[in-house]
Amino acid sequence: MDFSQLKKEIIEYSKTIGIDKIGFTTASTFDELRNRLIRQQELQYQSGFEEKDIEKRVNPALLMDSPRSIIAIALAYPSKMNERVTSKKGERRGIFSRASWGEDYHLILRDRLKKLEAYIIERVPEAKCKSMVDTGELVDRAVAERAGIGWSGKNCSIITPEFGSYVYLGEMITTIPFEPDQPIEDQCGTCNKCLEACPTGALVQGGQINAQKCIAFLTQTKGFIEEQYREKIGNRVYGCDSCQTACPENKGKNFHFHEEMEPDPEIVKPLLKPMLQISNREFKEKFGPLAGSWRGKKPIQRNAIIALAHFKDETAVDELIEVMNKDSRAVIRGTAAWALGKIGGETAKAVLENARETESDEEVLVEIERGLAFFK
Structure with missing residues (x-):
């Protein structure tokens, strides 16, 4: 042949x-x-x-x-x-990375x-x-x-x-012996904009990444996110695009060739507060088709709580109190406690002090103390 x-x-x-x-x-x-x-x-x-x-x-x-x-x-x-769709006071939104x-x-x-x-x-x-x-x-x-x-x-x-x-x-x-194509020569040159743009310094050097510090990875984990990275995450609920948006080679690149890839703004830039109480069924129906849903709703909800803290959204305090007091998952309760401290206010302080006396999970208690530390 x-x-x-x-x-x-x-x-x-x-x-x-x-x-x-x-x-x-x-x-x-x-x-x-x-x-x-x-x-x-x-x-x-x-x-x-x-x-x-x-x-x-x-x-x-x-x-x-x-x-x-x-x-x-x-x-x-x-x-x-x-x-x-735009994020505005009282209706803050998160964002899924473009790849999702x-x-x-x-x-x-x-x-x-x-x-x-x-x-x-x-x-x-x-x-x-x-x-x-x-x-x-x-x-x-x-x-x-x-x-x-x-x-x-x-x-x-x-x-x-x-x-x-x-x-x-x-x-x-x-098993077919095709003639190989020639690789393309590296064209990054002296440009380091992606390294400079990485929020956590995960890009150690050109071509080397510490995945443990990469926001795209951190947003997919299921446990507590280290406090040093929470503010860096901002309103990202899944993934990170910083190193791509900073790249000069991506300037003006925007292709809509595939209908299946078209984003629904209400889904890929979702309102944050409704995500705190979303049921498994609702999560699957709304976010299930996205690549970013593969780890389930827990990481997304935790990231949504961090995003509300990032915005210091005072309108979310009541919902966060509800989550901290009633959610069965320690990661969600603890992250909500930290977020309440980050947002601040007398109500948040009072409920954190009360939770300090009633919470039994050691990891959650650590987060409660972190939340209360914002008031010192």
């Missing part, structure tokens, strides 16, 4: 199914990446969400018998809302990869394919970089010349 011609046909077909960019690379091991991942592990910079076996992350041969190529795909997502706008991108990319795989198998029935998006073993960014989708920016995102870093990535390992 003429694999060069097949590659051309796959590229043309990919455009018809909503793939914005496609690249090809070998299935050889990612040796340089292995060293970086080992170093990240040694420094304890990993998030813990990754595949734990580093060899599986760098060696496609451990994921499929006789792999010959990897096909990388990218889909551009919007950076701005066509319709906007619209339908869960895992589903969107899996759909495109499934169609691409079916096309390939139709042409080469004996071919084997294995696709993955984000949660797979391989490192999406490393595959995309080697396949010429874009270069790996100092913000640890793949930056494409066409769409900036506002792209979702996926890949497919295959």
Whole structure:
């Protein structure tokens, strides 16, 4: 078979199914990446969400018998809302990061990869394919970089010349020996705007991130967030875009190619106070389709409480008191106690002093004391 011609046909077909960019690379091991991942592990910079076996992350041969190529795909997502809602006094809003706008991108990319795989198998029935998006073993960014989708920016995102870093990535390992594409030369140069913009200093240096300090990671955790990071989180209820919005390569980049990615402003920029008492069913119905809902409502509610404290929203005091006194989850009670202290006022002080006498959970008691410390 003429694999060069097949590659051309796959590229043309990919455009018809909503793939914005496609690249090809070998299935050889990612040796340089292995060293970086080992170093990240040694420094304890990993998030813990990754595949734990580093060899599986760098060696496609451990994921499929006789792999010959990897096909990388990218889909551009919007950076701005066509319709906007504003946050105002008494009606403060949180924000989901752009990568969580619209339908869960895992589903969107899996759909495109499934169609691409079916096309390939139709042409080469004996071919084997294995696709993955984000949660797979391989490192999406490393595959995309080697396949010429874009270069790996100092913000640890793949930056494409066409769409900036506002792209979702996926890949497919295959037994077909496609000619590899050339990687794109790094174009960040001396620019350090992403490092300077990172609210927590999680970008240690260009191309290296301490995930444990990254707001995108912190908003997905389920426990208490360290107090030093709470003000940095601001009104983010999921994810963070600071290193992307600061990037000059993203200036003016805003693509609305895919209807499934269009954000509903009331969902991706939600009112904060209603989120405090939202039921599991309501949460699933409203936020379930978002990628940002994958950890459930608890982290989102905790982040909403931190956001209300960030705004010092006095109109939320009654709701926060209700949460602190009645919620069964220590993380939510404790964060509400801290938020009441941050917002301030005699009512908040009085209920915190009372809670100090009635609360039995040690972690919550620590947060109550932190809340009361604002009054000293």
